[in-house]
Amino acid sequence: MKDKDKHTASFEKRFEHLRNSDSLIPGDDYFEELPGRIQHRIGKPGRSPLANWTFALRVSAAVAGIAIIAFFIFNRPGNHSTIPRQEIIQQALLDYPDMFNINEYMILEVMNEENDTASSKQQSQKNWQDIPEDSLRESITTDEIIDYLSEHEDIYL
């Protein structure tokens, strides 16, 4: 016998009395009550694993059928997405702001051009540089940027 095996054999002998210990059993009636509790959980009499299996198969078949029908309905020719383009762009801006390289300078530039256009039309608007300092906020929220760019998608996107 190898040393390793001798060692484990002596260990097993030393703690042999623990093999059949009942110290971790919750209560005296635990094992008597256990089968009844499990049977109660399993459910109504007459319900067999085979019945479960056929039920599961029927449910799966029904779900698969609905999925196939839905696939054909939604993929009919001419049935295109009805989500407005504006919404798609807004969502893209929300999801991928880095991709559009939006920064403060870009916003200022946009505001400037916007002011120029407006002043030429109405001849009464101020240049953006004339806007009082306190009305210029340090940060512009992402929502505002998105709203603005979405309204001017034809120019900037």
Added chain:
Amino acid sequence: MKNQAYSDSELFDMLRNPVQQRQGFYQLMRKYRRRVYGLVVKMVFITDDADDITQDTFIKVWEKLGDLKEPEKLGSWILKIAANESLMHLRKKKLRYFIPLQDASRELEQYIDSLDALDDNEGEKQFYKALTTLTPKQRLVFQLKYFEEKPYMEIGEIVKLKEGTLKATYHQCVKKIENYIRQNGYEG
């Protein structure tokens, strides 16, 4: 109704027969309840958790009866389900509470210390506390070899490890348990 325990092949036949299936399952629970609970409780130690896992194990056995093909493997098959349920429970617990192994072990040691049933048996208490320092997989291998006295080949089927790996793991567990017991001043 027969008083002595049914053999695995008798149980297998009863479980295959729709008329006797429920009775067969009841007898199966009577035969394996102590072994299943014994394995599970020494994996998770907390008796309430062990009770839940034992019940879940038998429910899974009931649901998967159709998968059982060889009557001679009934016992191993049930223990395999119990082992998987216990490992899954420990994995879920670890993921849910982000408990590192050492903290989990300390928590279980405290729980074992609090058990009144072990108050008069310091050796047993130290032994179980030493078991908590093993990883769940080591604990499972140790249990199947030490408490269940299963041959390595059968353990290999349950835990999906080769015989050489199992032998090395078991030896490692024995050393770890001995070291723990020695460090804690219990000589047995």
